[in-house]
Amino acid sequence: MEFFEVVKKRRSIRKYQKKKIPEEYVEKILEAAFYSPSSRNRRPWHFVVVDEEGLIKKLAQTRPALEFLETAPLAIVVCGDEEISSAWVFDASIAAEHIQLAATALGLGTCWGHVLERMHNKEKSAEDYVRELLGIPEHIRVLCIIGIGYPAEEKPSHSEKEVMWGRVHRNRFGNSWKMK
Incomplete structure (x- = not known):
């Protein structure tokens, strides 16, 4: 798929077919994440690939907005090591978008499920819930969980x-990019 077609086609897909993702697709998706830029090339990312159905169902309970994971055959938990870089949030976010674009190019659907600074319940953060569930060390921060699968819903491409x-502003805020 051509790049601009991929960008237009990438939509948040929240319903997936019950069909396993080939391992070579998962590796291509992860490879794309590792090609993403990072502050001072520190590369603070960590990715937890979850393909165990029971574990994905528990991830879907992280917070109500992540219930879409219930049908996902694959979830990638995107993390960052705050000891490596204070810009881990930005670096991990770029890697997460690379994951989504690569999956789209392979004909898969994705959806970003936000974890950082959200709550699992009144007593526990969503990040702590995921950290405990997956055995993630304290200094590794959890940004999001990306659900991935063959789409079971269709959405039109962006237009x-x-x-x-x-x-869009030219040189100064308020100066229109598009001159009339």
Whole structure:
């Protein structure tokens, strides 16, 4: 798939077919994540690949917004080591988007499930819940969980109508990019 087609096609897919993702696809997706840029090339990422159905169902209980994981045959927990880089959130976010674009290019659907600074329940953060569930060390922070699978729902590609030229400024805020 051509790059701009991939970008337009990438949508949040929350329903997946019960079909296993080939291991070579998972490796290609992870490879794309490792090609993402990072602050000072520190590469603070860690990825927990979860393909065990029971464990994915527990991840779906992290918070209500992650219930879509219930049907995902694959989840990738995107983390960052705050001891390696204070910019881990940004670096891990870029890697997470590379994961989503690579999966789209392979014909898969994805959805980002936010974990950082969210709550599992009144007493426990979503991050602590995931950390305990997967045995993630304290200094490794949990950014998000990306559900991945063959789509069981269709969404249209993005269109040029969504391009917000009014939010693009030339040289100074308020100077329109598109001259009339």
